Amino acid sequence: MVNKLFLITTIVYLIIVLIQASGRLSVEYRGLLAILEVGLSIFISYRFAYLGMSISVVTNAIASVHFFRSSMLLSGYIFKNAHQIPDNMMYGASFAPPLLINLAFMRISLVVVSVLVAYISTQNSKQIHKLERIAFIDGLTGLYNHRYFHTLIEEKIEVADSRNSSLGMIMIDIDNFKNFNNTHGRNEGDRLLVKTAQVLFNESKKSDVVSRYGGDDFAVLISETNKNDILWVIERIKKSYKEMTEMQRFPEDTTISIGYSIYPDFANNKEDLITQANSALYQAKNKGKNNVQLYRNIFKEIRAFFNSDENQLFGGIMVLLSTVYAKDRYTFNHSERVMEYSVKTGEALGFDENRLRELKIAALLHDIGKVEVPEEILNKSEPLTGSERSLLRQHPNYSINILEPLADKKSLIDTIKYHHERYDGKGYPHGIKGDEIPLEARILCVADAYDAMLSNRPYRKGMKKEEAIEELLAKSGTQFDPLIVDTFINILLNEKN
Known part of the structure; x- marks a missing residue:
């Protein structure tokens, strides 16, 4: 022009x-x-x-x-x-x-x-x-910044559509970067970020987009690609990264985790592509870090095995939960313990096998919405402010949005949606009370609260078992369903005996 x-x-x-x-x-x-x-x-x-x-x-x-x-x-x-x-x-x-x-x-x-x-x-x-x-441009690394990345990914998707081709997105995260910063200092942390950026830039083509996505996360967009091409690029990146850490004398455990997805093979739009690449990255980190993971459609897998293969079903659920574990240290093992408490309570109340199965799934997925809550709120070392608490209380709604592909499983969705409702109607997010709250949600409410009482948090020490039981009894009829509290405590006492 x-x-x-x-x-x-x-x-x-x-x-x-x-x-x-x-x-x-x-x-x-x-x-x-x-x-x-x-x-x-x-x-x-x-x-x-x-x-x-x-x-x-x-x-x-x-x-x-x-x-x-x-x-x-x-x-x-x-x-x-x-x-x-x-x-x-x-x-x-x-x-x-x-x-x-x-x-x-x-x-x-x-x-x-x-x-x-x-x-x-x-x-x-x-x-x-x-x-x-x-x-x-990011001032430290010289790569495109997060803001401009979103402009470029839209342009790249338009080009992919016009050429009937594909667009790959790779997300890279430096493993244990926070610990590295705390141990070696901010200057060394910045040096590691700069050297990481150089590796990514040098191993990318001129037509690729390399950006600092935020913190220690980086993103690479590759046009007209496929799974094999992306894996080839990733192998080059990992090899060069290892050589760089040795040459720069960074610690041996300085590694990167990588997740990726492809438009339109897996993703339908820009938002899908970013979410899927992020999800794959969390899955890679949850596998033990220093790993590579292609996006898996976990909901598709869950639906496929919902009424058949038990191991496949819960394997898919655990992969889905890895996205929360990567953000919220407290959630690690919390969902499994809540599941055990809930299933035992359901058994004591005479639930059949199918009902117990759904209760088990709901208990595992009840905190999945926390993936949408900022990490600094989830892991804050002091009590939350009013606005932060309000944001955290949105996680049941976030869970429902995330679990939309399973919307036809209404009883499962309702259990997760209402598990923070109180028996006296003063809970959230909808303020329903008594028998308006599904029985499974009332069970989950008690199991979730009990495990939370026992758990250590950054701003308080966990209660003893006896103290937690006293708290359940004190709030029976207000926060908790009396029937569920009595059943739950009987289970705990029988286990103790």
Whole structure:
């Protein structure tokens, strides 16, 4: 677009210059063209900087030389032929050489103006480029930042759609980076981030997009790719990363975990692609870190094995839970313990096998919505503020949104949705009470609260078993269903005996 505009503008400008040089136009038209010529001269110098300036400088320099030469020739002619020039014309002729000199100086002035305008244009371009770097580039690593990444991924998906091709997204996370920072200091942490960015950039093609997604997370977009191509890139990255850590003398356990997905093979849109690559990354980290994981459609797997293979079903659920475990240290093993308490309570209340199965799944998935809650809130070392508590209380709703693919399992969804409701109607998120709350949700409420009481949190020490039982009894009939509390405590006492 710029080249085309430059060509058209330059041609028009040169045509005007040639018409002016021909001297065939009347004075009034020459004046109008002169104004247009000056305007175009300044425009191309500003719009195209030194390239445009060179056109203006050359044409105006030639014109100034032409006017100087014409002035000298005319002065010589007048001097030699003064006796032949009538007196009534001699006065006007004497003004012609100085006029040509003035025109020459005007052209020289245009040369100076063109140079200044081109310089100003260049400085403005540098400033704009600097501002663009601030807006689009991560200041530490020199990669694209999180904000610009989202612009580029939209553009890449549009290109993939137009070419009927694919787009791969790789998410990379430095394992145990927080511990690395705490142990070796922030400067070493920054150095590791910079070196990681260099590895990713060097192992990517020019057409790839490499960005610092946030903190110690990086993202790479690869156009027109497939699973094998992505794995080849990942192997190169891991090999180069290992060589870099050895050369830079970083600790041996300085590793990276990688997750990836592909549009449109697995993802339907930009949001899906980002979510899936993130989910795959969490799965890779949960496998023991220093791993690579392709996105797995866990909900599809859960649905496939819902009424058949028990091991496959709960294996899929545990993979799904890994996304929460990666963010919330407290959730680790909490869901499994809540499941055990809930199933024992359901058995004591005479649930059949299918009902126990759904209760087991609901207990495992009851905190899945915490994946949408900021990590700093989940792992905060002091009591939560009012606004933070309100945000955390949204996690049952987040769970329902995440579990939308299982929406036809209404009793399962309702158990998760209502497990923070209170028997007296003062719970959340809907404030229902008594028998309005599904029985499974009332069971889950007691099991979840009991395990929370026993667990140590950063801001408080866990209760003893006897203290937790007293708390359940104290809140029986208000927070908890009395039937569930009695059944639950009997189970605990029988286990103790």
